[in-house]
Amino acid sequence: MKEEKHRVLYEKVKDLILSREKVCALTGAGISAESGVPTFRGKDGLWNKYNPAELATPEAFSRDPELVWKWYDWRRQIISEAKPNAGHLALAKLEEIKGENFILITQNVDGLHQKAGSKRVLEVHGNIWKLKCTSCTYEEFNYDVPLKVIPPRCPECGNLLRPGVVWFGESLPFDVLDEVERWLRMCDLMLVIGTSGVVQPAASFAFVAKHNDAVIVEVNIERTPISEIADFFFLGKAGEILPLIIPEILK
Numbered sequence: 001m002k003e004e005k006h007r008v009l010y011e012k013v014k015d016l017i018l019s020r021e022k023v024c025a026l027t028g029a030g031i032s033a034e035s036g037v038p039t040f041r042g043k044d045g046l047w048n049k050y051n052p053a054e055l056a057t058p059e060a061f062s063r064d065p066e067l068v069w070k071w072y073d074w075r076r077q078i079i080s081e082a083k084p085n086a087g088h089l090a091l092a093k094l095e096e097i098k099g100e101n102f103i104l105i106t107q108n109v110d111g112l113h114q115k116a117g118s119k120r121v122l123e124v125h126g127n128i129w130k131l132k133c134t135s136c137t138y139e140e141f142n143y144d145v146p147l148k149v150i151p152p153r154c155p156e157c158g159n160l161l162r163p164g165v166v167w168f169g170e171s172l173p174f175d176v177l178d179e180v181e182r183w184l185r186m187c188d189l190m191l192v193i194g195t196s197g198v199v200q201p202a203a204s205f206a207f208v209a210k211h212n213d214a215v216i217v218e219v220n221i222e223r224t225p226i227s228e229i230a231d232f233f234f235l236g237k238a239g240e241i242l243p244l245i246i247p248e249i250l251k
């Protein structure tokens with residue numbers, strides 16, 4: 001009986017994904033958990049061992065760039081061994097189906113969506129593989145694990161390079177945020193996957209989309225503040241649920 005009820009809901013969401021014109025997905029660390037990338041706030045989360053204010057802030061970096069870089073180098077090594085999972089692949093397939101009527105907004109910095117084939121990705125918190133200069137406009141994508149030199153220095157001006165991520169207290173990239181806001185106004189259905197919904201402003205994206213009449217579909221292994229406004233809530237792992245609610249590719 002319960003399976004039948006779930007099956008009906010999966011089919012309903014599949015139909016909505018096809019019938020509603022503009023679809024967006026918002027992902028958080030939970031979608032990469034099954035790839036072996038630690039989340040931030042879960043039981044084995046990064047923030048249990050490290051204090052975010054100690055590491056993911058401009059103050060921490062200026063106080064001890066070597067310590068902060070050692071933490072990012074360690075995370076880069078874990079991520080370099082991670083493979084996209086069925087959840088990432090399902091979203092890449094959704095992009096194939098919906099084309100320019102789809103956008104993927106991710107809080108993740110691991111680059112696994114792009115590895116899975118997603119092209120239409122807005123990285124609101126940056127990318128751990130990007131290094132950018134603290135003084136000039138130099139930036140590069142660097143996939144060295146481990147990094148050859150810690151802390152890395154700018155080849156143009158010799159100053160420190162920093163991770164190309166958004167730290168607490170830093171604003172999200174304005175061009176990315178503008179594009180996100182455009183989508184939140186026009187999307188007709190938003191999938192919210194694997195986020196605890198506590199980090200602003202990303203935690204408000206689903207509320208803005210809902211305010212603009214989007215159907216909200218949440219996938220998580222626990223309820224979150226977003227669950228209050230979700231039209232559909234699927235309790236389960238992204239890698240298991242997403243393949244069940246994303247339609248087959250229409251040949």
Ligand code: BV8
Nearest residue numbers: 028029030039040041107168169171194195196200237238
């Ligand atoms: C800004 C990049 C202003 C770096 C990150 C007090 C109140 C309200 C707000 C604030 C406040 N004090 C400060 C703020 C603002 C602050 C904030 O929101 N703090 C919170 C913590 C209270 N926000 C900021 O500072 C932002 N900037 O506000 O700027 C401004 C404006 C103009 C000019 C100047 C300044 C910047 C925030 C970005 C911080 N950077 N990361 C790095 O990675 O090192 S945040 C970090 O959290 C990650 O990016 C992550 O993506 C993000 C959100 O976490 P989640 O992705 O949700 O991950 P989490 O572990 O929390 O949850 C995982 C979920 O997955 C869980 O729900 C779990 O159940 C689920 N799950 C687990 N396994 C699975 C699963 N689901 C499905 N399947 C599974 N298998």
Ligand code: ZN
Nearest residue numbers: 133136154157
């Ligand atoms: Zn420089």
